[in-house]
Amino acid sequence: MLAVLFVQIIGASMSGSYKQVFTKYYAQADSIDSMYALSDELVETLRPLIHDTRATILSENTNFAYLSLGLKPTQIYPIYGLSYPAGFVYEEWAKESRANSFIPKDFIILYADKNRYDTPKNTYEQEAKDIYHKLINGSYPYRKVAQSAHFLIFANTDEQHSNILTPTPKE
Numbered sequence: 767m768l769a770v771l772f773v774q775i776i777g778a779s780m781s782g783s784y785k786q787v788f789t790k791y792y793a794q795a796d797s798i799d800s801m802y803a804l805s806d807e808l809v810e811t812l813r814p815l816i817h818d819t820r821a822t823i824l825s826e827n828t829n830f831a832y833l834s835l836g837l838k839p840t841q842i843y844p845i846y847g848l849s850y851p852a853g854f855v856y857e858e859w860a861k862e863s864r865a866n867s868f869i870p871k872d873f874i875i876l877y878a879d880k881n882r883y884d885t886p887k888n889t890y891e892q893e894a895k896d897i898y899h900k901l902i903n904g905s906y907p908y909r910k911v912a913q914s915a916h917f918l919i920f921a922n923t924d925e926q927h928s929n930i931l932t933p934t935p936k937e
Contacts, residue, residue: 825875
């Protein structure tokens with residue numbers, strides 16, 4: 767049993783699959799140092815925007831020091847491309863009957879990749895391109911509030927479906 771476990775561990779470490787996953791989803795970061803630099807860049811870009819610790823974030827980069835902003839892990843929602851507007855736009859979510867409740871996303875963080883969807887290779891990428899352009903053009907209730915060298919940050923403008931635009935409950 768121990769020998770099988772040893773073989774699995776060695777086989778996994780020799781496999782290039784871990785690197786494929788790492789570079790596919792974190793293509794902006796090629797080392798641990800660059801991941802820390804991206805985290806610092808994102809935190810410094812977000813710091814002036816996050817005034818309420820109830821904020822929720824939908825992000826392509828979940829590897830940042832969100833605790834330093836007063837946020838919890840349950841407030842960070844990972845995405846791997848824009849393919850599901852029902853995850854951040856209430857009107858899209860409400861089009862279908864669902865068992866779960868809508869969780870407003872106060873900020874959307876995307877990588878600032880200029881060549882993001884130049885030539886879509888499949889229908890998934892075409893849908894993502896359409897959603898991205900709707901987000902950029904203001905078709906969804908979000909507006910771009912910040913941009914850094916590597917990130918675009920959009921803020922929710924829907925006062926009815928937001929965690930931070932609603933008044934804090936009085937106790």
